[in-house]
Amino acid sequence: MDVFKSIIQATLLVSCALSATVNAQSYPDCSNGTALDGMNYGWENNQTCVRYPTCNNSSADPDGDGWGWQNKNACVVQHSCSSSSVDADGDGWGWEDNATCSVNAGSSASGLSNASANQTTQDIYRLLQDLPNRSGNRVLSGAFGGYSGISGSSAFSLAESDNIKSWTGQRPAIYACDYARGWDSANRVADLINYDCNATLKKLFNDQGGLxxxxxxxxxxxxxNGGGLKDPIANWQYAKIFEPGHDIRKRWFQILNKVADGLEDLQNSGVTVIYRPLHEMTGEWFWWGATGYNTNDATRHAHYKKLWIEMYNFFTLDRGLNNLIWVYSPDANRDYKMSFYPGDDFVDVVGLDAYNLSIWDAKVQSGYNELSELNKPFVFAEIGPSQGVFDAHGKYDFQQFIKALHSNFPKTSYFIPWNDAWSPTANANAWSLYNDPWTVNLGEVSY
Incomplete structure (x- = not known):
């Protein structure tokens, strides 16, 4: 270990010669993301910064306090933080986003991927973690309110919440909005992003206790000019998103910046966002997803993970968004759910978008089993009838869905049905869904 320490120490002294003087509890980091190799761990391609390498032997902690830099040693000791808030992924070890140490695995760390997440966001995340441990009132209800900035029945409004209220006497605890109309085109691609729904969401969160x-x-x-939501792109086109100076990359960051503006607006109003980007990646219908039906394309998997990680770092490190809970939600009816998974350090919640003839579909059960092994909160990020049930006059049975949560999917923390023809009120037994003893509705959320 002494030899290891000497090598690391020598490397550190050379690497950090150009850096500012380091105090006892901090050290230089790649805070703008430019030195990342995509792994966010250890030394980064001979750059003059580090992403918090860790030690696996307490002899690297000369002063015995288990914290930060130790007399010019180049790492911190496992189980070393006095504060649980810095354990970003909840495992008590390894790279902890923007933190200078790792925490004892037995602590009550929130487990959020972003160690700088604000207190409200940490509290809401702990709620999601805790819900499945309750005997009742353990699954947050949700609903999709529509797309921001469009017209017609799919436009964002409180209509879905009002409709659920009239049918069931309850309003959903979580209300969802989509910022993007990716099927449309515009002279400026960023104009396809709209966050006018924020005004309503702020009132729901701050005045009514909703999520x-x-x-x-x-x-x-x-x-x-944008568009192309469901137009396949080749892997060589996908790669252009990561090519510095390329027009495709410039347009991508115009999109990201506009989305971040909306999320920042919510952050400035104290609103935590359950954020679900790049969903249903296992399907072949969105440009960011699979190259074909159930294709096992390792290049596409790598591109997707890089896209997610870059988005995560841009929002978290560059834009300073500390109000986000990141949700990874593959489609239930496709394979390779873990092949696209960007890693525990970049995901807070896992779930399924499940549109099936029945919730009892074996593919739903298989996806639940696979994702719940990650030990992160599990959710049904979208739920509703498949096209087959939709053609059969909306006979999807939401009473069967909530029963299945009791028996087959007990780790579920929330569910969000889609609106329009997929809505519980357009199908069967909406009342049973929102009035089940397990269901937590608006006015019942506490964290």
Whole structure:
């Protein structure tokens, strides 16, 4: 270990010669993300900064306090933090986003991927973690309110909440909005992002105690004028998103900046966002997803993970968004759910978008089993009838859905049915869904 320490120490002294003087509890980091190799761990391609390497032997802690830099040693000791808030992924070890140490695995760390998440966001995340441990009032209800900035029945409004109230006597605890109309085009691709729904969401969160979810049906950055939500792109086109100076990359960051503006507006009003980007990636219908039906395309998997990680770092490190709970939600009916998974350090919640003839579908059970092994809160990020049930006059049975949560999916923390023809009020037994003893509705959320 002494040899290891000497090598690390020598490397550190050379690497940090150009850096500012380091105090006893901090050290230089790649805070703007430019030195990342995509792994967010250890030394980064001979850059003059580090992403918090850790030690696996307490002999690297000369002063015995288990914290920060130790007399010019180049790492911190496992189980070393006195504060649980810095354990971003909840495992008590390893790279902890913007933190200078790792915490004892037995602590009550929130487990959020972003160690700088604000207190409200940490509290809401702990709620999601705790819900499945309760005997009742253990699953948050939700609903999709529509797309911001469009007209017609799919436009964001409180109509879905009002409709659920009239049918069931309850309003959903989580209300969702989508910022993007990725099927449309505009002279400026960023104009396809709209966050006018924020005004309503702020009132729901701050005045009524509701929770907020944002999803994005993002336009493709490949066409000059956007659109292309469901237009496949080749892997060579996907790679252009990461090519410095390329027009596709420029358009991508125009999109990201506009989305971040909306999320920042909510942050400035104290609103935590359950944020679900790049969803249903296992399906072949969105530009960011699979290259074909159930294709096992390792290049596409790598591109997707890089896209997610880059988005995560841009929002978290560059834009300073500390109000986000990141949700990874593959489609239930496709394979390779873990092949697209960007990693525990970049995901807070896992779930399924499940549109099936029945909740009892074996593919739903398989997806639940697979994702719940990650030991993160599990959710049904979208739920509703498949096209087959939709054609059969809306006979999807939401009473069967809530019964299945009791028997087959007990780790579920929330569910969000879609609106329009997929809504519980357009199908069977909406009342049973929102009035089950397990269901937590608006006015019952406490964290």
């Amino acid at each position: 907020v979810q944002i999803s994005n049906h993002l336009p493709s950055p490949v066409p000059v």
